[in-house]
Amino acid sequence: MAWVAPDPRPNLVGRSPLEIAELLAPHVDRPFRATQVSRWVIDRDATSFAEMSNLSKELRSDLERRFRITDPEILETSSSDDGSVKWLFGLEDGVTVEGVAMPEDGKLTMCLSSQAGCAVGCVFCVTGALGGGRNLRPDEIVGQYRVMLRRLAAPVDRVNIVFMGMGEPLLNTDHLGEALETLYERVSPKRITVSTSGILPGIRWLAGVERRPKLAVSLNAPDQERRERLMPIARRYPLDELMTELRRFPLERGRRITFEYVLIRGVNDAVADAEAVARLIRGIPAKVNVIPLNEDATHFPDLRRPDDSTVNRFAVSLRDAGLTVTVRWSKGLDVDAACGQLKGRHQRRGSQST
Numbered sequence: 001m002a003w004v005a006p007d008p009r010p011n012l013v014g015r016s017p018l019e020i021a022e023l024l025a026p027h028v029d030r031p032f033r034a035t036q037v038s039r040w041v042i043d044r045d046a047t048s049f050a051e052m053s054n055l056s057k058e059l060r061s062d063l064e065r066r067f068r069i070t071d072p073e074i075l076e077t078s079s080s081d082d083g084s085v086k087w088l089f090g091l092e093d094g095v096t097v098e099g100v101a102m103p104e105d106g107k108l109t110m111c112l113s114s115q116a117g118c119a120v121g122c123v124f125c126v127t128g129a130l131g132g133g134r135n136l137r138p139d140e141i142v143g144q145y146r147v148m149l150r151r152l153a154a155p156v157d158r159v160n161i162v163f164m165g166m167g168e169p170l171l172n173t174d175h176l177g178e179a180l181e182t183l184y185e186r187v188s189p190k191r192i193t194v195s196t197s198g199i200l201p202g203i204r205w206l207a208g209v210e211r212r213p214k215l216a217v218s219l220n221a222p223d224q225e226r227r228e229r230l231m232p233i234a235r236r237y238p239l240d241e242l243m244t245e246l247r248r249f250p251l252e253r254g255r256r257i258t259f260e261y262v263l264i265r266g267v268n269d270a271v272a273d274a275e276a277v278a279r280l281i282r283g284i285p286a287k288v289n290v291i292p293l294n295e296d297a298t299h300f301p302d303l304r305r306p307d308d309s310t311v312n313r314f315a316v317s318l319r320d321a322g323l324t325v326t327v328r329w330s331k332g333l334d335v336d337a338a339c340g341q342l343k344g345r346h347q348r349r350g351s352q353s354t
């Protein structure tokens with residue numbers, strides 16, 4: 001692809017109404033013009049100034065010269081038999097990220113990426129195996145939502161957002177925070193979940209913000225020793241400190257913390273492990289999402305998914321201990337589209353061709 005000079009015009013995507021108002025203030029005759037523009041961009045999902053039929057032609061072309069409304073480019077889409085769709089997005093600097101949209105009980109769950117890779121390096125994760133990537137900007141985060149919404153013609157009130165795509169959202173708190181503020185204009189905070197590997201400063205940041213999304217924590221092991229082996233970041237942010245932080249995390253009425261637990265055969269799938277998980281999180285309003293490992297023969301050939309009866313036994317043990325448990329029987333496996341299994345296919349293909 002030919003090199004294209006970066007577009008210097010500020011992108012209006014991913015900005016809150018307040019930010020749009022500030023940016024536009026010097027260029028509009030009355031403040032409500034900026035409100036009109038932000039309604040178009042945020043509420044009506046406009047992709048160009050030309051659509052803004054309640055603005056004069058002159059203003060539209062003036063704004064067009066100064067600003068832009070740009071979403072990530074779709075490089076590839078793949079649909080799976082269960083209805084989930086995986087998207088490969090191209091960003092302006094040539095970086096690619098993936099997102100997945102999954103229909104579920106009349107709702108559409110969008111799994112968004114927050115970084116173009118992940119430096120946390122969990123041993124069971126394709127994104128982690130590929131290494132770190134840059135933080136996505138607010139427009140690149142919100143843009144994934146905009147593209148999916150448009151392409152799937154999804155009713156806005158049916159959309160849930162989970163930050164379980166590529167990257168560690170709580171290592172990108174500045175941009176995540178801005179993106180959330182914009183997303184809240186359309187999607188209630190209680191329909192948005194941020195999933196973290198346990199980045200303590202990020203959890204503290206989230207505890208302090210005014211409007212909070214739901215929190216999911218990738219636990220993956222009931223003790224420090226095994227957690228550290230699976231998730232090297234646990235050395236820096238030990239399990240006991242994580243649990244202390246979670247015990248004081250402010251929860252809105254009716255909310256619970258979701259603990260995600262990737263089940264790996266012979267590693268963390270024993271009934272005793274389920275019992276240890278239940279003890280560990282006792283007292284925290286919680287639910288547990290058990291995720292049978294998505295295998296990957298290239299990046300972690302030695303790690304296997306337990307058989308279904310082991311998965312069920314694990315879930316039942318948690319339930320017997322009084323916990324609410326869901327099992328994520330993977331969506332979109334046939335297109336490699338499951339959350340937490342992102343970026344594998346494209347990268348492999350890319351590396352073969354070089």
Ligand code: SAH
Pocket residue numbers: 118124125126163164165166167168169195196197216217218220260261262291292293294295339340341
């Ligand atoms: N970095 C954040 C969010 C992205 S990962 C986090 O780790 O929480 C989203 C989820 O996918 C995490 O719960 C992670 O444990 C899970 N995951 C990663 N690789 C997986 C795999 N191979 N199979 C099943 N789940 C996986």
Ligand code: SF4
Pocket residue numbers: 118119120121122125126127128129165166167168196197218340
């Ligand atoms: Fe990063 Fe999450 Fe993958 Fe771990 S599981 S490497 S934190 S994306």
